[in-house]
Amino acid sequence: MRLALTLATVLLLAFSAGAQAPPIRIGFASAMSGPAAITGEGVRWGATLAVEEINAKGGVAGRKIEAFFADNKAQPGEAVSAVRKLADVDQVDVIIGQTHSGACLGAMPVVKEIGLPMVIEACSHPKIRELSGKGGNEWTFRVALDDEIMAYTFARYMARQGVKSSSILAMNNDFGRGAAVAYDAAFKKAKIQLLSTEFFDPGQPDYRPVLTRLKRANPETILAVILASDGAPFMRQFRELGLTQKVFSRGSLGSAEFLHQVRDNPKVGDGVVEASYWITGLDPEWDKKWTERYKVPPRIHGSLSAITLKWAVVPALEIALKKHGKADRKTIRDALEEVDVKDSPLGPIKFDANHQAWINMILIEMRDGQLRILEKLPTSPALLN
Amino acid sequence: MYAMVAAGLALMLGVARLINFAHGEFFMLGAYAFWFGYSELGLPYALAALLAPAVMVLFGIAYQHSVIRAILPRSWHVQLIATLATSIVLTNLAIIVLGTQPKEVPTVLSSRILDVGGLRVAWQRLLVLAASLVIFWGLHRFVARTRTGKAMRAMSQNREACAVVGVDVQRVAMVTFALSAALAAAAAALVSPLFNIFPDMGTTLTLKAFAAVVAGGFGYVNGAIAASFLIGLTEALAGSYVSYAYKDAIAFLVMIAVLLWRPQGLFGRRIGI
Amino acid sequence: MPRAGWLALGVLVGTAPWLVAAAFPRQQRYVLHVLIFTALFAALALSYDLVVGHVGSLSLAHPAFFGVGAYTAAILATQLRWPFLADLPAAALAAAVVAALVGVPLFRLAEHAFAVGTLGLALVASVVANNWVEVTRGPLCITGIPKPTLGALAITTLPAYYWLALATLAAVMLLYRGLTTFRLGRAFHAVRDNEPLAGAAGIDPLKYRLLAFTVGAALAGGIGALYAHYLSVMCPEEMTVALTVNLLVIVFLGGVGSLRGVVVGAVLFTALPEVLRLAPTWRLVIYGGLLLLVVVRSPGGIESLLRRATGAGAVR
Numbered sequence: 012m013r014l015a016l017t018l019a020t021v022l023l024l025a026f027s028a029g030a031q032a033p034p035i036r037i038g039f040a041s042a043m044s045g046p047a048a049i050t051g052e053g054v055r056w057g058a059t060l061a062v063e064e065i066n067a068k069g070g071v072a073g074r075k076i077e078a079f080f081a082d083n084k085a086q087p088g089e090a091v092s093a094v095r096k097l098a099d100v101d102q103v104d105v106i107i108g109q110t111h112s113g114a115c116l117g118a119m120p121v122v123k124e125i126g127l128p129m130v131i132e133a134c135s136h137p138k139i140r141e142l143s144g145k146g147g148n149e150w151t152f153r154v155a156l157d158d159e160i161m162a163y164t165f166a167r168y169m170a171r172q173g174v175k176s177s178s179i180l181a182m183n184n185d186f187g188r189g190a191a192v193a194y195d196a197a198f199k200k201a202k203i204q205l206l207s208t209e210f211f212d213p214g215q216p217d218y219r220p221v222l223t224r225l226k227r228a229n230p231e232t233i234l235a236v237i238l239a240s241d242g243a244p245f246m247r248q249f250r251e252l253g254l255t256q257k258v259f260s261r262g263s264l265g266s267a268e269f270l271h272q273v274r275d276n277p278k279v280g281d282g283v284v285e286a287s288y289w290i291t292g293l294d295p296e297w298d299k300k301w302t303e304r305y306k307v308p309p310r311i312h313g314s315l316s317a318i319t320l321k322w323a324v325v326p327a328l329e330i331a332l333k334k335h336g337k338a339d340r341k342t343i344r345d346a347l348e349e350v351d352v353k354d355s356p357l358g359p360i361k362f363d364a365n366h367q368a369w370i371n372m373i374l375i376e377m378r379d380g381q382l383r384i385l386e387k388l389p390t391s392p393a394l395l396n
Numbered sequence: 397m398y399a400m401v402a403a404g405l406a407l408m409l410g411v412a413r414l415i416n417f418a419h420g421e422f423f424m425l426g427a428y429a430f431w432f433g434y435s436e437l438g439l440p441y442a443l444a445a446l447l448a449p450a451v452m453v454l455f456g457i458a459y460q461h462s463v464i465r466a467i468l469p470r471s472w473h474v475q476l477i478a479t480l481a482t483s484i485v486l487t488n489l490a491i492i493v494l495g496t497q498p499k500e501v502p503t504v505l506s507s508r509i510l511d512v513g514g515l516r517v518a519w520q521r522l523l524v525l526a527a528s529l530v531i532f533w534g535l536h537r538f539v540a541r542t543r544t545g546k547a548m549r550a551m552s553q554n555r556e557a558c559a560v561v562g563v564d565v566q567r568v569a570m571v572t573f574a575l576s577a578a579l580a581a582a583a584a585a586l587v588s589p590l591f592n593i594f595p596d597m598g599t600t601l602t603l604k605a606f607a608a609v610v611a612g613g614f615g616y617v618n619g620a621i622a623a624s625f626l627i628g629l630t631e632a633l634a635g636s637y638v639s640y641a642y643k644d645a646i647a648f649l650v651m652i653a654v655l656l657w658r659p660q661g662l663f664g665r666r667i668g669i
Numbered sequence: 670m671p672r673a674g675w676l677a678l679g680v681l682v683g684t685a686p687w688l689v690a691a692a693f694p695r696q697q698r699y700v701l702h703v704l705i706f707t708a709l710f711a712a713l714a715l716s717y718d719l720v721v722g723h724v725g726s727l728s729l730a731h732p733a734f735f736g737v738g739a740y741t742a743a744i745l746a747t748q749l750r751w752p753f754l755a756d757l758p759a760a761a762l763a764a765a766v767v768a769a770l771v772g773v774p775l776f777r778l779a780e781h782a783f784a785v786g787t788l789g790l791a792l793v794a795s796v797v798a799n800n801w802v803e804v805t806r807g808p809l810c811i812t813g814i815p816k817p818t819l820g821a822l823a824i825t826t827l828p829a830y831y832w833l834a835l836a837t838l839a840a841v842m843l844l845y846r847g848l849t850t851f852r853l854g855r856a857f858h859a860v861r862d863n864e865p866l867a868g869a870a871g872i873d874p875l876k877y878r879l880l881a882f883t884v885g886a887a888l889a890g891g892i893g894a895l896y897a898h899y900l901s902v903m904c905p906e907e908m909t910v911a912l913t914v915n916l917l918v919i920v921f922l923g924g925v926g927s928l929r930g931v932v933v934g935a936v937l938f939t940a941l942p943e944v945l946r947l948a949p950t951w952r953l954v955i956y957g958g959l960l961l962l963v964v965v966r967s968p969g970g971i972e973s974l975l976r977r978a979t980g981a982g983a984v985r
Contacts, residue, residue, distance in 0.1 A: 044953065045911075048491060087810065087902040092702065096943070099699035113904040116812050120901050125698070138812065183799060185808035185904070192809070210800070240594070463961070476727070476784075477921045478964045480914065484957030492951065603788060603910070610785045645796040648789035655782045656774055 034075040035328060035338050037062075038097030039316060040090065040108035040118070043082035046213075049240070050110050050312045054132075055080055056305055057313025058107070061320045064300075071325055072332045079103055085110070087117025094121045094129075105130065105327075105343050107319050110312055112136035112185035119143075122150045128344040130154060132319040133312055135161075136189050144365035152347050152366040154319045154357070156288050156390060158190045161261060162197035163394050164372050165286045168386070169232070169259060170201040177203055178228050180221065181236035182262070183210040190236040190261055206230045213241055218248045226254060235260040239268035246279045258283045265375045265382060267291045267308035277380030285375045289315055290382060293356035293373075322355035323347070323368070358389065418459075418483040419580060419605060420598025425486065426452045426581025427593045428494060445585040449578035456577030460570055483602065490595035524586045531582060535575075607651045627651065682835065686828035701827040703943050705899065708834035709892055711935035712841040714919040715928065716888035722926030723849050724881040725861030727780070729913050730771070730787035731889055733794035734764040736908030738890025739897040740798065743811040746898070753817035757894045764890025768883045776878050791910050798905040810904040817898045830899060837895060841888055845928055848884065857881060918960050924972025933971055 039058045043051035062078045070076060079101040081093035090109055097103045106122065106129040109115040115134035119142060122129045131139065131153040140159075143151045169177070179194055181187030191208055198205045207228040209221050225233060233256045237245060242264035249258070263269065265285025273279045291298050291309050297317065301309040324347075331338045331346035338346075352360040358371030369392070374385040429451040433444030463482060608623040630647045681688070685704060690697045713735065720728045738760035745756040775786045798805050805811065817824045817833070824833055848854060859867040860874045867874055897903040915938065923934020942952050963970055 044488075044491075086906040087900055087904050088706075088896070088907055091900060092706070092943075095699040095702045099696040102695065113808065113810050113902070113906055116810055117900055117902045117904075136809065138809075142812075183808070185810065188802065188808045463965075474964055477917060478961055480917065481957045481960035481964065484914070485954050485961065486957075488951075488953040488957065492954070603792070607785050607789070610781050645793045648792050652786050652789045655778055655786060 032074050034077040035071065036077050036079060036101060036103040037320065037324065038079045038081060038101060038103035038106040038108070040081045040083050040093040040097060040106060040114070041110040041312065041316075042085040042114070043080065045084045045086075047085040047111065049310075050085075051082065053310035053313035054108065054110060054316045055313075056301075056310070057315070057317040058320065060297075060300060060304060060313075061317035065321065065325065071328045071338075074328075074332070074338070083109060083111070083114040083118070085114055087113050090114035090117040091121050094118045094125070094127070098122075098125050098127050103127070104338060104340055105324055107132055107316055107324060109134055112139070112189060115139055119148050119151050123148045126150065126344075127340050128152065128347060130319055130323055130347065132315040135186055137193065140365050140367045143367070144363070147365075149366075150344060152323070152362050152368075154323055154360060154368045154370065155315065156370060156372060157367075158193035159197075160369075160390055160394065161286055161288075161372060162190065162193035163200065164388055164390060165259065165261065165374075166194065166197035166201035166203060167394075168286075168374065168388070170203055174203055174232050174257075176206055176231045177234050177259075178206045178225055178230040178232075179208040179234045179236070180225065181208070181210055182213045182238070182241070184213060186262070187213075187236045194234055194236075194261075211241075213238065218245050219252065222248060222252050222254060225256075226252065230256060232257045232259055235262070235264060237262045237264050239263040239266050239272060242269050243272035243279075246273070246283070247276075250279055260285045261287070263287070263311050265290075265377045266311070267382065268310065270377070270380055270382070271308055274380075280377040281379065283377045284385065285377070287311075287373055287375060288357055288370050289318075290373055290375050290384070292382065292384070294318075297356075318356055322352050322357070323350055323360050326350045326352055326360075358387075363392065418479045418486060418602070419576070420600070420602030421483050421486040421490075422452055422456070422577045422580035422598075423584045423601055424490065424593075424595065424598035425455060426577075426584035427588045427597065428490070429581065430585040430588055431593050445582070448585040449581040452577040452581035453574040456574045457570060459577075460573040483598070487595050487598065494595060527582070527586055531579070535579075604647075607648065610655070623651075623654075626654075683832075686831055698827055701831050703940055705827070705830050705834045707936055707939040708831070708838045709896060709899075710915075710919070710939050711932045712834075712838045713889060713892045714916055714923070714931050714935045715841050715845045716885045716892065717916045718920050718926065718931045719845060719848065719881050719885040719888075721920055722931075723854070723857045723861060724878050726776075726878055726882065727784045728787040728882065728885075729784055729910070730768075730790040730794075731885070731916055732908045732910060732912040733791045734768060734886035734889040735893040735896075735912065736794055736798055736905075737767050738764045738893030739903050739907065740805055740811070740893075741890070742894030743814050743897045743903040744804065746814050747811060753815075753898060754819060757817075757891055760894035761887040761891040764893070765883045765887035768886030769879065772879045772882045776875055776882075788910070791913060795905060795909050798908060805905065808905060810902055811897075812902050814897050814901045814903065816901070817895075834895065834899075837892065841892075842928060842932070844884075844888070848881075849926075849928075918956060920970075922960055922963050922970050924970030924975075927970075927972040929975065930970050930972025933975070937971075 039054055041051040041054040042048060043055070058078050058080070062076050065071065066075050079097055081097050081101075083090040083093040090113075093114075094106065097106055104127075106118075106127060108129070109118050109131060110133045112134045115131055115136065116138070118129065119139070127150060129151050131151065133155045134153070135155065135157045137157045137159040139151070139153055140157055142148050143153065177198065179191050181191045187210060191210070195205060195208070207224070207230070209224060211218065211221055233254075235242070235245070235258055237260060239262075242260070242262070246258075246264075246269075258264075260283055262285075265280070265283050265287070269280060270277055289311050294314075297314065298309050301313070324343075327343055327346040327350050328338050330349050331342040334346070335342045348362060348366075350360060350362065355370075358369075360368045360370065362368055369390045372388045372390055374388065376383050376385045426448045430444050430448035433447040434441065459482075463478065604627055605624070608627055627647050627650075630650045686697075686701060689700045689704075693700050713731075717728075717731050720726055720731075741763040742756040742760040745751040745759055746753070751759070771790055775783055775790075778786055799807050801807065802809070819833075824830055849857065856867075856872050856877050859870065859872055860877045864874050893908075896907070919934040919938045920931055921934075922938065923932070924930020938956075969976070
């Protein structure tokens, strides 16, 4: 009798081990080639690290995760190809990504047509919020804050500090232009006078002409919509020309990446106040793992994709598996609407009627080569009124 | 900076009748070579700055032996496409090998600022100006005085005659090439401390240098130099006074206007250096 | 290729949606999407080859015409609610007008200057698209471009799009064939191969160059309109100078001046990378290398390889 029981148990175990449920397939789309390739690299790194982390802990409710990557070249046409490849060829159940607003906008109609949930980790175009959710595109969700939300919050903060005038300096791409439009409106509301708006091409090295123009407009403050890699030459030349305005920035100027680039003279960045929703230090363990593996400071898009995976998609997968016993595209989409995470590194993640998560905005100050969190500002739809 | 790059391009065009669309990549690779010497090997600035042209000379020679020799006798369309292809290969290999993260090479001179009565300028910029003048003067002397230089001028005027007279056409072409690469690399070593280094940096540069070369009178080095200064100046002025975003477009439009006004280029289709 | 061969190819291509559904049931939408892009790109490459291959003018301005067409259609469709059948010809016309206006002064320039001039045009167009936010919405893109409707027929499914793209390609191929053979074709080639002689023979090079340039631009503009309607979004990133590089690769890899070559080149360039699925940056390295090899060893491109293989007669 005992022998039969043991045999049965052994057979049962062997059987269940062999008949393991297939892994859950998650697609990541970003700019893997072209001038914005650095963002895609970050996403790939972040996703790989996060997936390993999750699988090392046994996966999600026992199911492993498999990551697939596609290149959207930061263009809407390629985004369509990327989505279709992930959906049809790789058969993913959910997509995280696009990173760049043009690509997001191109991908949105396609995920709706296919019926594939997409959780956006970084696109900042306000239109995405308008188009998503109940009554619109029910398959797209966004974790990141968009320019409108951030602009109103930031402008209010600036007004509270007594700022009376400003000039905008923004990258000439979807990110910068969108921000410029948003801050224009936000400044009006906060009664800050906008003296001028300037655009520059990312990657171009010479800021002196535009700095000269800024000097002439003579605003009290400058709102810079700029990334760390451009921020470094910008701030150097800013100091070189002797400008003294207070710099408020939105992008990744106030970041570990920037400090790494100016490590020969960190005081170049002193006094800059950055508005963001991510910074190194929100999740020190993650930062450590990243730096150990990749030998550079954690990158924003990589960390955002990882956080989106761990604190938005994984909870949704858990809900779907618990409720329906399976995690396919439709159940994941429904589950995402029920996600209610209170304490992710970004703040609360709960998708409202427009499928937007209202995470925290963080104000960071740079001084003496250090980043310091000035204030954590929770956001909510009420801010926009 | 534009001038040095354009000069190199013009040299090749005038002497060897070669269009090299990968020229911007010489600049980019030179910048990386400089970065490698300065940041990774820890060489002092001057040494690293000399390392870059040295490396690029070797690269230029290798490039000439492999690719250029094959396309030299072909039509300029073929040359354009072939060198464009090379440019694509080099840029993307750079992304793969060197990574997308831009490199910074701040030097002592780029951080220190000279303040003269309200006009503030980083010392490095003065170095760029001074060095370019020295280099151009050196180039002029080389071309005017040395045998190889004279051979280069002769070749740009009449290639077949040169071969007849006994000039070693291949060798002169190789020297021209090496010189061209060195010029680009020197420019890179000089300006890298001011800006970032990244794999894509060569592409716009090639376009502008090409425009300068054509506007300056196709193959006429001094013309190319003059045209590049014109481009640089227009950009700076347009950027400061008109509109920063449109400055590239304005500079190009000015170039086109110049070409329309004088279709032979600023100084006419002069052959020679 | 013998008649039967052409017929078979035509049947294959025409029934592709069903074949694809049968062969790749789970991936059919992706495959169809790739085929649509391939068809559009092939048509665009042919329109480019008219200028580069048949009148011998190395124009680098094609992205500008593509962009003008795409944006014209996008703006007309979203702001003024024009139907597809109206905004398509408008797009082509707009591109043709720009080409004519710009072509007259540019064609007075010598070869290299012409190339630089067209490059400048492409750059200017790209900058304008990016910065003229009031009209093009710049990097914020024009969204919500409606699906095309042909009268009562709405093109909403992928197979429908495929046939539309295929029809476009067929039309462009016919036009290409028509323009490059008979007397007109010979005139083009005369201008390309020996301009002074052509002039002496009474063929005005300027007139013919301008004709090819304008027609090429009009076609590019029309294809741009189709593209914008397909994606329902149009952004400045779609008309950068990089597009010229892609077109150059297709045309030269495939075989300048040859219909078959260019189409084969487009298929290889668009469809192959999807099949190979390499890392994107490596893909570009391979393209560059391939292009280099082909240009150096076999300047007639794949077309000349094909000819040699089939033992055809005189080249070009």
